[in-house]
Amino acid sequence: MAGVIRRIFLTAIFFHVKYFADTAAQWNAALFKPASQSSPSNDSHLAAKFGNDGDKRDNSSRCVQTGFEEKPWWQVDLQKQFIVESIIFTASQTAFNKTINYVIEVHESPPNAAGPQAPICNTEYNVSNDLNHIKCRDPKKGRFVRFIQLTQGYLQFCELEVIVSGQTSYFKATKSLQVKAILAEVVLSRSLLHCAGQCKNHRALWLCNAFNWFTKSRGCEMLLTDPNDLNKTSHLTTADVNFYIENFG
DSSP, rough: TTOOOEEEEEOOOOEEESSSSTTTOOEOOOOOOOOOSSSSSSSTTTGGGGGGGOOOOOOOTSOOOEOOOOOOOEEEEEEEEEEEEEEEEEETTSOOSSSSEEEEESSSTTTTTTSSSOOOEEEEEEEETTTTEEEEEEEEEEEEEEEEEEESSSEEEOOOOOOEEEEOOOEEOOOOOOEEEEEEEEEESSSSHHHHHHHHHSSSBOOOEEEEETTTTTTEEEEEGGGGGGGGGGGOOOTTTEEEEEEEE
């Protein structure tokens, strides 16, 4: 059933379960946050919003591609200040450039605003376009993360995760909802917290930011759902299902 988009009927209890409360832990803060790019692609399916939608498949209809230009870039607004530790970059296998020169900037204010030069997380030259986990040379504090290709061409990739520290991440129990979500995977879990941990560590074709925990069967449905759409759905109660969605404290 992986990859099937369906409407799931959920209920939830009314307290917060804090998971991995250690503020030194690291999380992806970019998922579903506002994204932009230096120029649009001719194909509307290759837009900035697909660079952090949790879909890591090399799917030409849900990836990022800029126009052909000098130093194309893609940017995400994390909506608050974080300590940026690293970037996880999922390349597009259909990319025109097989090697890439890049720089990753971390800005505390919008990059177009006048001010000092942005701190640089990392920069590399003539590296393979399938680069994956890029660690910052030193952790950088900021809200806006910009990935810049330093050569002329198209910037193309399928997912960019911004791994941060300095914030507590937890799963929030949410009122009874009817939501549209991608079912990433279904597994058995020992407990509610075990299910949360499996969601946090899910790094397959889809990321996971929410889950259903079935108390009787101990089933754990790992889900990918846009939190910006939760208030637009109708409400319905179903027995024996607890729904949690990731939040930053």
